[in-house]
Amino acid sequence: MEDHEIVALYWERDESAIRETDRKYGGFCQKIALNLLGIREDAEECVSDTYLAAWNAMPVQRPALLRSWLGRVVRNLSVDRWRKSRAQKRYAGMELLLSELDECVPSPMTAERAAEAREISGVIDRWLRTLKEEDRDLFLRRYWNGERLDELARERGMSQNTLAQRMRRLRLSLKDVLEKEGIDL
Amino acid sequence: MSDKSEKIFDGITNVSDELIESAQKKPKRRGWRRLRTPLAAILVIAILCGIALTRRGLNAYAVAEAEYPKKAAFPRGEFYGEGDAFLTAVVPELLSGAGDENRVCSPINVYMGLSMLAELTDGGTRDQLLDLLGAPDLTAQRERANKVWNANYSTERGRSVLANSIWLNRDVSYSKATLNILAQNYFASSYSGEMGSRGYNEALRKWLNDQTGGLLRQQAGQLSMDPDTVMTLASTVFFKGTWSDEFKKGDTYPETFHGPGGDETCDFMHMERMQGQYYWAERFSAVVKHFTNGRAMWFILPDEGVSMEELVNDPELVSFLSSERYERFGSKDMYINLSVPKFDVGSDLDLREPLRALGVTDAFELGTADFSPLTQDTGVYVSRVQQAARVQIDEEGCTAAAYIAIVGAGAAAPPTEEIDFVLDRPFLFAITYLDQLPLFVGIVNDP
Numbered sequence: 102m103e104d105h106e107i108v109a110l111y112w113e114r115d116e117s118a119i120r121e122t123d124r125k126y127g128g129f130c131q132k133i134a135l136n137l138l139g140i141r142e143d144a145e146e147c148v149s150d151t152y153l154a155a156w157n158a159m160p161v162q163r164p165a166l167l168r169s170w171l172g173r174v175v176r177n178l179s180v181d182r183w184r185k186s187r188a189q190k191r192y193a194g195m196e197l198l199l200s201e202l203d204e205c206v207p208s209p210m211t212a213e214r215a216a217e218a219r220e221i222s223g224v225i226d227r228w229l230r231t232l233k234e235e236d237r238d239l240f241l242r243r244y245w246n247g248e249r250l251d252e253l254a255r256e257r258g259m260s261q262n263t264l265a266q267r268m269r270r271l272r273l274s275l276k277d278v279l280e281k282e283g284i285d286l
Numbered sequence: 287m288s289d290k291s292e293k294i295f296d297g298i299t300n301v302s303d304e305l306i307e308s309a310q311k312k313p314k315r316r317g318w319r320r321l322r323t324p325l326a327a328i329l330v331i332a333i334l335c336g337i338a339l340t341r342r343g344l345n346a347y348a349v350a351e352a353e354y355p356k357k358a359a360f361p362r363g364e365f366y367g368e369g370d371a372f373l374t375a376v377v378p379e380l381l382s383g384a385g386d387e388n389r390v391c392s393p394i395n396v397y398m399g400l401s402m403l404a405e406l407t408d409g410g411t412r413d414q415l416l417d418l419l420g421a422p423d424l425t426a427q428r429e430r431a432n433k434v435w436n437a438n439y440s441t442e443r444g445r446s447v448l449a450n451s452i453w454l455n456r457d458v459s460y461s462k463a464t465l466n467i468l469a470q471n472y473f474a475s476s477y478s479g480e481m482g483s484r485g486y487n488e489a490l491r492k493w494l495n496d497q498t499g500g501l502l503r504q505q506a507g508q509l510s511m512d513p514d515t516v517m518t519l520a521s522t523v524f525f526k527g528t529w530s531d532e533f534k535k536g537d538t539y540p541e542t543f544h545g546p547g548g549d550e551t552c553d554f555m556h557m558e559r560m561q562g563q564y565y566w567a568e569r570f571s572a573v574v575k576h577f578t579n580g581r582a583m584w585f586i587l588p589d590e591g592v593s594m595e596e597l598v599n600d601p602e603l604v605s606f607l608s609s610e611r612y613e614r615f616g617s618k619d620m621y622i623n624l625s626v627p628k629f630d631v632g633s634d635l636d637l638r639e640p641l642r643a644l645g646v647t648d649a650f651e652l653g654t655a656d657f658s659p660l661t662q663d664t665g666v667y668v669s670r671v672q673q674a675a676r677v678q679i680d681e682e683g684c685t686a687a688a689y690i691a692i693v694g695a696g697a698a699a700p701p702t703e704e705i706d707f708v709l710d711r712p713f714l715f716a717i718t719y720l721d722q723l724p725l726f727v728g729i730v731n732d733p
Contacts, residue, residue, distance in 0.1 A: 102580035124530075124576055129310075169306040176299050180292075202291035221297030229305055241309035244298050279294075 104167040111159035118159075119152045126168055130175045136247030137179040137194045147182060151175040176245070194247055201268070202244065205276045221284060228278045232271070239264075240271050347477040347489050349454070350469050354439065354447070369434070369723040370608040371420030372397055377607060379640040381598040381714075381729060386546040388631035390675040390728035392523050392688035394434065396637070397723055398448055399521040401431040402472055403649065403668070406464060406519075406660040411648040418644050432471045438523075438719060440579055446525045446725070449497040450474035453490055453511065453518040455481045460517075464659045482513035490518065497522040498687035505634050505674035506689070516657075516666050520689060525717060525725055527577030528683035533557055535681050543627055544711045545732050546594075552733050553628045554710070555681055559621040564705055566616050567602045570714075573622050573707050581725070583684060585626060586714040587707070594712050594729055607716055607724055621704040629733035632676030641671060677717070677726055686717060686726050 102121050110118035130151055134144035151174045164170035183195045229237050239257075242248045254264040373393055380391040397419065404415040404427060412424065421427035440446045452468060454460055456478045468474040477493075479486035487510045494506040501524070511518050533555040541554040565572040572586040586606070588597040597603055606615055638650060648654045655667035675688035709730075717726040 121580065124580065166303045166307055168310065169303040172306065173299060180295070180299075199291040199295060202294045205291070205294050219300065221293060222300040225294075225297050226301045226305065229301060234308075237305065238309040238311075241298075241301070241306060244295070245301070245306055245309065275294075 104164075107167060108159060108163055111155065112163070119156065122152060122155060122167070122171070126171050129168060130171055132248075133172055133175050133246055134179045135194075136249070137176065137198070138183065139194045143182060143186075144179075147175055147178045150178050154178070172245070176247075198244060198247060201272065205272050205279060221279070224279060224282045224284060225275065228275055236267070236271060239268065243268060347479040347486060349476040349478050350465065351475040352450075352469055352473040354473060369393075369397060369420070369430075372418060373608050373723055374601075374604045375418060375644055376640070377604045377727060378599050379644055380635065380637075381727065382595065384594065384598075384633075384729050384731065386731055388633060388729060388731055389635075390631055390633050390677050390686075390688070390726060391635060391673060392675050392724075392726050394438070394448065394723040394725050395521055395523045395673065395675070395688045398431060398434065398450060398472065398523075399519060399671075400646075401427055402450060402452070402468060402474065402519055402521065405467055405472075406517075407649060407656055408658050409648075409656040411654070411656040414646045414648055418641075418646055428467070428471050434722065435471075435473060437722060438725070446527075446579065446581065446719070447497070447523070449522045449524070451493055451520045452476045453486070453520065454478040455516050457481075458516055458661055458663050460661050461659060481511050481515045487511060490520065494520060494522060494689050498524045498689060499526065499685065501676050501678075501685060501687040502632075502674050502689060505632075509672070515669075516663070517660065522687065522689040523725055524688075525581065525684070525686045527579050527581050529681075530576045530578045531557070531560065532683070533681040538628070538681060541625070541627075542710065543733055546712060547732065550732070554625050555628055557622075557624045559704070560624050562620070562622050563617045564620045564622060564707070565606070567606060569600050569602065570597060570606075571707075572606065573624065575624070577683060581717060581719045583679070584716045584718065585624075585707070585709055586716065587709060587711075588713070594714070594731070597714065598729070603714075607718075607727065623704065623706045625706070625708040625710065626679075627709060627730070627733035628680050629730050630676070630678040631728060631730055631733070632674070633728075635673045635675075637671040637673055638668075675726060675728070677715070677728055684717065688726065 107118055107121045130148045131144060134147040138144050151171060154174050242253055250264055251261050254261040376393055376396060381389055400415050400419055404412050404424060416427060419427055435448050438446050438448050450472045452474055465476050491506045495503055537556040538553050540551045542549050543552050562573055569592045570586050570588050572584050574582050574584050576582045649668045652667045657666040677686040712731045715728050716724045718724045
């Protein structure tokens with residue numbers, strides 16, 4: 102079923118919208134939540150909450166690209182869950198991703214102005230567009246989808262070591278851009 | 287790790303949709319690309335040749351040819367469940383009496399054929415058809431049939447098309463207004479020619495073969511219109527889909543199927559730990575496997591000791607096949623170890639007696655049948671209603687086709703999280719889309 106047809110079902114308050122969403126994007130959402138949290142039960146709850154969020158959001162919203170819209174919701178819900186529960190649980194996926202992204206944090210000495218999350222997004226968005234397509238996709242698959250390095254390496258037919266070095270270069274490049282843009286974190 | 291990395295994480299969350307969408311595409315491997323290119327070219331050439339030949343053959347008879355939309359608008363408004371009454375009536379009638387044979391029929395195909403027939407009739411003849419279709423009047427039925435057509439039309443990621451046509455006797459005058467209604471609401475093409483002539487019969491067969499991907503070539507080859515035929519209504523459904531999660535060819539191996547005619551060895555496809563819903567009712571259990579184009583195939587296994595005849599007459603079965611499926615039946619998310627035989631099953635059904643049994647009698651009676659919206663000629667009645675259907679499944683997916691030609695003249699909940707669902711004895715299947723009338727239902731006695 103096409104995205105606009107699924108969205109139309111939400112707008113008609115037809116409960117089959119959730120079944121069709123699950124059919125088409127259930128695996129995608131599940132994978133993101135599992136990548137970030139690493140605990141199947143918690144990931145499944147996040148996906149269920151994502152469907153509920155979709156049901157509550159449509160109408161009024163009418164997402165043009167349902168996959169990225171759902172992906173963003175499940176990502177935010179997973180992060181919320183991680184934030185609430187990190188004292189009790191260790192979510193391996195999030196811990197690892199954040200420790201890697203630490204390398205992108207610019208030195209406070211060189212940052213000259215405050216930046217909101219939206220500004221950071223704008224900078225990252227522009228930076229991504231300067232990258233070669235393959236690098237851009239790798240970065241997003243790793244840090245947006247939260248996919249594992251070894252899986253990405255296997256898919257691209259390269260060693261995990263080579264990919265890890267490549268990702269490190271990308272992170273340092275992002276750090277450089279954030280510093281140049283004067284992002285104060 | 288720091289709050290700062292979390293801010294970057296949040297920043298990444300909100301980058302543009304187009305970048306995220308683009309990143310989801312799996313990279314293509316070069317070796318695959320080299321292998322696939324020549325095959326794609328061959329397929330394209332074959333399809334183009336087929337279309338060119340068909341057009342030349344049919345154009346000589348065309349009064350009006352339906353033009354399919356590039357993409358049908360998905361119908362708005364509530365229409366699920368509107369075919370439930372019809373389904374409840376026809377499924378036991380069409381599936382009963384299969385004996386040791388396979389049986390395949392297409393409820394949606396019968397529905398469209400009878401809807402078109404209702405357009406051509408009036409008085410008691412039409413009322414009987416509308417009663418069976420479960421519609422209050424012809425206008426309501428026309429709207430429903432149009433929605434069903436649009437909802438099922440898809441040429442993306444597989445193919446699902448309900449095609450209709452009407453074949454007229456060139457010596458009889460017809461109402462142009464009625465033919466226009468069929469063209470506009472049922473996307474039905476009209477043809478006119480010399481009944482009984484070889485050319486006209488071949489054109490009908492060519493149209494049927496064309497619409498059903500050649501899957502019913504043998505049955506279509508036997509179909510002919512004799513010189514007394516006033517009109518033939520042909521309605522087809524063709525479905526081709528790829529499993530969203532294909533069976534691995536290496537997991538296919540011979541096993542025993544315990545059919546009513548004795549044991550036989552056939553190739554079984556296997557899928558271990560398939561995540562999905564397991565459904566159960568008093569006399570049967572079921573699992574579903576999805577296609578990439580939103581359609582799904584249900585495998586329904588009668589409980590041990592329940593005969594196929596008992597199952598097809600079980601009111602719970604039609605309820606399960608209808609829009610009540612998700613509300614009324616127990617289900618559990620489980621790991622399913624699915625074993626299903628590769629099958630290629632078909633049947634050729636004469637629908638006159640089942641339709642009579644369902645209350646459609648006037649259309650078959652000379653002198654009683656009222657075809658006045660179609661023609662002022664009296665003495666028109668339905669002399670034949672035939673449906674041919676065939677369904678094939680393999681590791682990659684399913685191909686299924688049906689045509690209808692009307693010629694005028696409870697069990698307990700599963701105890702574990704994982705279940706073996708082994709279809710090694712007669713079972714039932716259904717191909718569905720959302721909660722609409724099933725495209726196909728069938729009995730596999732001999733895969």
